[in-house]
Amino acid sequence: MCNLSSKFSCADFTFPLLPHYKVLQLIKLIGIDAVDIGLFEGRSHHFPSDISKNPTKEGIRLVKDLKEIGLEPADVFLQTGEEPNIAATNSPDKNTRKNNRTTFLKTLEFTKTLGCKHITGLPGVFHEKQTTQDDWKIACEENHWRVEKAKEFNITYAIEAHVGSILPDAISTLKFIKECPEITLTLDYGHFIYQGQTNKSVHPLIKHTSHFHARGGAKxxxxxxVKDNKIDFKAIALHLKQNKYSGFTCMEYVHVDWEGCNKTDNISETIRLHNLLKQLVYSE
Structure with a gap:
């Protein structure tokens, strides 16, 4: 009996110090057969601005690498700015939002060429010179537009509620889902547990989840x-099963000089977590 989707992926941005082809090889060597592709402006193997110049050509090039190594694409994670508050989805600047829309359309072309069915984006942030109501309204409008455009490509669009965003907890995230029809989530418990929120408070988000990020986290x-982790993956597995979750579970350790995210051995911890989650998948 499976308690968790047995489809595992690993983020390519888990290993930013290696050339991309070697990252893909490493993911395969770890025993994972799918990859999440990060498109983070200024800080990933592939930048959205570069992909946008010729998304079909870039997609074909990456497909070749994936086929050679034996990986399938699970998700394309788009961040149009180097940080969430730069070129945010809900930027108050109209030209920035226009550029973001153009980038998103190019990302859809790239994702379709990859044969990938899922894109993750960020919901938006609060801006100092903008009212919270306006920030929220623009975020709803822009993310709903993305949902509708993604549907035209038969692609699911999801947002990741995260620390520092307009969606810092489950209550605000559920409200946003209600006001932004058909939006789904790329769910990472770490952003909530980090802030001292409970595993139980996050569980209601699972039924809205189309992609799942897994890594160790604590208050x-x-x-x-994995040893110091306080995320209750066993309970999460049961909730995912109850909600008939069929998406990917991505091993998403990152290596960035932010909030101590450069202090783990990403190879070892990815293997440990993957082994733990496989046990949950195949446990009776």
Missing amino acids: GKLQTS
Whole structure:
């Protein structure tokens, strides 16, 4: 009996110090057969601005690498700015939002060429010179537009509620889902547990989840080893099963100089977490 989707992927941005082809090889060597592709402006193997110049050509090039290594694409994670508050989805600047829309359309072309069915984006942030109501309204409008455009490509669009965003907890996230029809989630418990929220408070988000990010986390620590982890993956597995979750579970350790996310051995912890989650998948 499976308690969790047995489809596992690993983020390519888990290993930013290696050339991309070697990252893909490493993911395969770890025993994972799918990859999440990060498109983070200024800080990933592939930048959205570069992909946008010729998304079909870039997609074909990456498909070749994936086929050679034996990986399938699970998700394309788009961040149009180097940080969430730069070129945010709900930027108050109209030209920025226009550019973001153009980038998103190019990302859809790239994702379709890859044969991938899922895109993750960020919901938006609060801006100092903008009212919270306007920030919220623009975020709803822009993310709903993305949902509708993605549907035209037969692609599911999801947002990741995260620390520092307009969606810092489950209550605000559920409200946003209600006001932004058909939006789904790429769910990472770490952003909630880090802030001292409980696993139980996050469980209601699972039924809206189309992609799942897994890594160790604890209060005050956005990323931890599996040994120090306080995210209740056993309970999560049961809730995912109850909600008939069929998406990918992505091993998403990251290596960035932010909130201590450069202090884990990403190879070892990815293997440990993958083994733990496989046990939950195949446990009776």
